Amino acid sequence: MVIKEEERTSQPDQEQATQKTNGDQGDPNDKPAPNLGRSVRIVGPWKSVDAAETPHEKNKRGELGKPLFNWYFNRTADDPLARTAFPQSSADKRNTLQSVVGGAPKGGINPEKIDVTDPVALTNHIKRVARYFGANVVGIAAVHPSMLYSGSRYPDDGTMSPDSGGGPKRSSAAEAAEKYPHAICLSTAWDYQMIQAHRHHIGDHAYHFSQARLQLIYANVAAYIRELGYEVAQNRAQPMPTALAAGIGEMGRHGMLISEKFGSRIHLGDPILTNLPLIADGPIDIGVTDFCKVCRKCATTCPTNSITMEDKVVHNGVEKYKINWETCYRLRAYVMDFWEICLTCVTVCPYTKPNTWWRTMAIVALKKTPLRLRSLTVRALKFLDDMVWGTVPKKRVKWMNYDSGIVPVKKQRNGATGAETNGHGEAPDPKGKVGYYYPMKENTRRFEILKERAERNK
Ligand code: SF4
């Protein structure tokens, strides 16, 4: 497997912070807990997440059953663009950018380290470089052991691999945090129009190609830092807590990061750990905590009931909304003949809107509202969102030869280009108004859940 799974950002991947833990060497709880903002708080003792217990790793060992195992290892997408987008969908992994970049050997470190006299200027410079390479959002986190995987995972800096012979042992999270005090978090946004076709190949392509771009940008930035004479490591930091600390966004009820400019339609990727002297950013507050308390739009529309209607819980010392990653993940095996990534919760989230002046105004209004009055502002914004965008957005999207108004049936593709001559199937939407919305139910238990809650609160 060449692609680093941390670079994926659908729920099972972002959920890694709450997977089984195996402790760590030393006592990382000695350090004060990092500030992750209002949406996720460390409120008690925690243990480093064991990377071997994350969803994809479990699946690779066959622990999640045959359908998911086969989804991961034994499939080839019908759609040629999908085969180019993502190694697991490809017929030949070398036809995907992610495999090529992930498998490329790492370059050496310039022995002539640059002298850093002004870390603020250097931080701004690195951010400018990352944006120039194509990142849409950039942030720097001060690394804390709680953000790192436990010692079951080797950083890819070449110093601690099992093949390094007499080299140093695998580092604990505390040791790695000391060695690499900063993490650079980058993000690419998925195309807004394309992800309106959630549960469709069009949405898949928005997701996977921006993921591939992000991996390339990370590789570019890591290479640049090595050329400055400093060390980098990837494959070690958990994307979600690192991104929260770096101020990339806040975590929503749907378990995804919500950024200020792009809402949920962003990738997090695999943060770069480095010893480059940088200045860390801090968490942001764009009102996600207040919004999610009222909204529940993602929970209502989730086809697998994976998103909670209830309040946050404390898991492994972390207070957050806890999604059921397993039910979300299992869906992939059953829909892979039609599309790959669900994305419904991302698309329906009121924060996921085009980056326009009115969106900026709404966020500024929310940010400026004092905390005690925010629920009023949220209710007004939610009302507007439902009125203008609908409670379950179903928009027909036409992109290249694809049309989300056409049922995506499993069918032999037409030669190399596939999508031509109605390659996605037949049966256009009879009304010709809405996009084809894969016929799965919305949250089937939502009324029962509300009733149960009312009973409990009596
Ligand atoms: S809507 Fe539900 S099933 Fe779909 S990606 Fe989100 S959590 Fe997973």
Ligand code: SF4
């Ligand atoms: S849809 Fe609503 S509840 Fe879900 S993450 Fe977005 S703001 Fe929060």
